[in-house]
Amino acid sequence: MSVKESREQRSAIMRAVKGRDTAPEIAVRTILRRFAPGYRLHRKDVPGTPDIAYIGRKRAIFVHGCFWHGHECPRGARSPKANADYWRAKIARNVARDAAHREKLAAQGWRALTVWECELKDSPAVEKKLREFLE
Template sequence: MAAKETPAQRSAVMRAVKSRDTSPERAVRKLLRAFAPGYRLHRKDVPGNPDIAYLGRKQAIFVHGCFWHGHDCARGARMPKANAEYWRAKIARNRARDAAHGARLAELGWRALTVWECELKDKGALEKKLRAFLRA
């Protein structure tokens, strides 16, 4: 039986979670390089600081982790048993922030696409989705 994790250990684990240049984000960029290079990364001058932005086209791509952004897939629906109320509130805040960023982008004439971490399981379908978004 494993020893219970201390709050300090949990804090260290959470600090190590990256918010940019994650594996899912790098996988999406690798797909895009093949047919749509010329994107910019993490632009602070674009609402929501999208992971990938095509400035001239006014198109933004967000690569979201299913758990962190409350996706309705199996991984996103899983809620930690410890400190569950904190996580429910945290994920709700993330979802509200995502919606606000999407609305602000739309006001400015931008189109946004969310790529979920679970979509990387089917790279062919994801490439098709990305191509359709960038063509429109």
């Protein structure tokens, strides 16, 4: 396999990474449907375009992939071997952008919650966390 072919394959893989309606996001929505329906998805009029928003309650829920958003779990702490400088910088930009969005939300009177991909291994704990956040 040539370098060009591997770059094209990697590019195709990266294009296929979804930004919305991911499996973790759908898992969180499934949990919420049981006790707190009425959410809105991907509202562009809310800072950060949260994955899930309760407009009247001013609550925003972000469902983050551990790798993409620099979580401190084993999956998020993995460091890519190929093009490592690029990925470190990209993840750092994502973390900074997430923090800026949370600040904007807070300035507008919103509360925000992040549900990490790794947390979904314990669905009852995620449900408890969501219930407490929405009370």
